[in-house]
Amino acid sequence: MGRTVKDVRLQDRASRSRLPVSADIYWRTINEGCHLGYYRGARGGKWVARHRKAGSGTGYVKERIGEADDVRDADGITVLDWKQAQAKAHDWFEGQARGGVKPAGPFTVGDALDEYSANFKTRTGAVPTDMTSRIEIIRAVLGELEVASLTQTVISDWFNARASSPKMVRTKKGAEPSVRPVDTKEALRKRRSTANRLLTVLKAALNLTAETREWLPVAAWAKVKPFKGVDVANRRYLNDDEARRLVNASEPEFRPMVLASLLTGARYGELRHAKVKDYDRQSRTVYLMEAKNAHPRPAYLDDEGTQMIETAVAGKAPGDLLFTRPSGTQWKQADQLRRMNDAFDRAKIDKTTFHDLRRTYGARLARKGVAMAVIAEAMGHKDERITRKHYAHLAPSYVSETVRNAVSGMGIVEKTNVVPLGKSA
Missing domain, CATH: 1.10.443.10 (Intergrase catalytic core)
Structure with a gap:
């Protein structure tokens, strides 16, 4: 690992808190062609590394390497202090010097879902059952596809198919699988609402992946829009x-x-x-x-x-x-x-x-x-x-x-002996 440098603006959270929130990144030179940067957002900061290979004549390659310990204490994994950020940046610089940002093997949607699930568990402590279920539904169809090869057509076709597919009905153990057809407007609304939830999880996983892999085709999923007007509040309550x-x-x-x-x-x-x-x-x-x-x-x-x-x-x-x-x-x-x-x-x-x-x-x-x-x-x-x-x-x-007070008093409904349920006559 390379040497650890000092920077009075960035090395502790108190100093960083005095920096103005900005879209620009505060950079510190670590070695020739190697820089560690700090982005200060409204909800905390991020560490960013950039590298330019000597004599290449090309621009910088950038990667976000972790969250700054502005709000949460450093854990050395996803939340890093100044020293830990430098250590992780040095590892990344060495990888850049050996050849590039793309992984040796194919990076699939399934890998992205795994990263998202692990990140969610790190931040919150657990992955909810409903999210786990949605992740597995996505994985069943898209899991083996390479993220770098995704297109808007692939995502749209999957999304529209989910929105119109029959709903699986739970049956007794050993019974034949059963489905509920999408044959009414209400059934179609519900299936579209379910498809929206799946798309939300898929986009969240792919966006998290793309934060550290600038070569991924973000437009492939960003341009796929959810259905509008399909999420309604459930009005079922017991008296x-x-x-x-x-x-x-x-x-x-x-x-x-x-x-x-x-x-x-x-x-x-x-x-x-x-x-x-x-x-x-x-x-x-x-x-x-x-x-x-x-x-x-x-x-x-x-x-x-x-x-x-x-x-x-x-x-x-x-x-x-x-x-x-x-x-x-x-x-x-x-x-x-x-x-x-x-x-x-x-x-x-x-x-x-x-x-x-x-x-x-x-x-x-x-x-x-x-x-x-x-x-x-x-x-x-x-x-x-x-x-x-x-x-x-x-x-x-x-x-x-x-x-109610404004519209009352027309006297157009004949009075009867009918009493609303729950009231005595």
Whole structure:
């Protein structure tokens, strides 16, 4: 490794914090034709290396080699301090001197997906199940293709095929595979929405790859645009009567999971990973560690919720799971499907999903007039806009009351003895 040079502007985070945010890179010469640069963005800095082979007469080759330790402490892998950045730059300079930036073997979409998954895990601690599923769906078709050979046509054809392909239907073990045809506007909307999510993951993986490989054809995927107007908020919520009927109709061993979601707004995955030690009796909260996007959050308990959790923790050790199957093992991802369908049949309620129990929790808060910011915090939404998309129409508001008062009083509907459900005559 080459010598380590000093630079009072760049060698510590305090000095770098005083540099203005700029599109220009602050360069420091390491050796002839070799420079280490620092790019200061609004959300932190990046280390960039550039190299020009002596006597070549060509321009510089650049590569981003890591994130600066402006916000997070250096780990020597993806987040680097000044000394670590120089060490990594020296290794890269030596590679350049031996021959170029392209890898010896083909770099495939599958390799890009692996890099993206590893990077996501490094930054957040875990890769969500739904993202892992989307990565594998992409890999099944595009995984063996070389990224350098991708074209807009290849990406567009794959994307459009996903948007119009029949949806696979889950069947019992040993049964023949089954599909649901895309034969209605609603079915087509859902398939296009799913295709959009896959495209988002694919673009994120390829963009991350292209940050350090300037020779990749970014335009091949950048020009493929998602479908517009296909993502709509799910409007399925249970009213209090339906929620009680569903709880009573649930299998006894699965009932605690249903109760917990209705009383905390927790996702199925969060509940099946929750442990006894995550419950704080004094603050009456359950800390959900396996939350979506690896952002742990507290679930706040009312009297019923506290009673439910106290029952769940009775006789268990701190490291035990809060909710388990009758065998004492962890609930699996697919265990809720049949149990939910059977419970809806017994309760005589239109079938929906376990996730709608979480939506029911959010809807109850909105109907009570709870501020959107509070609901967002309680449900672990990263952005209040997500909360408004799903629940703002349920909340009492000046607009809704003003409109109702303004249009009332025409007297054109004959009064009857019909009483809305949930109200007494």
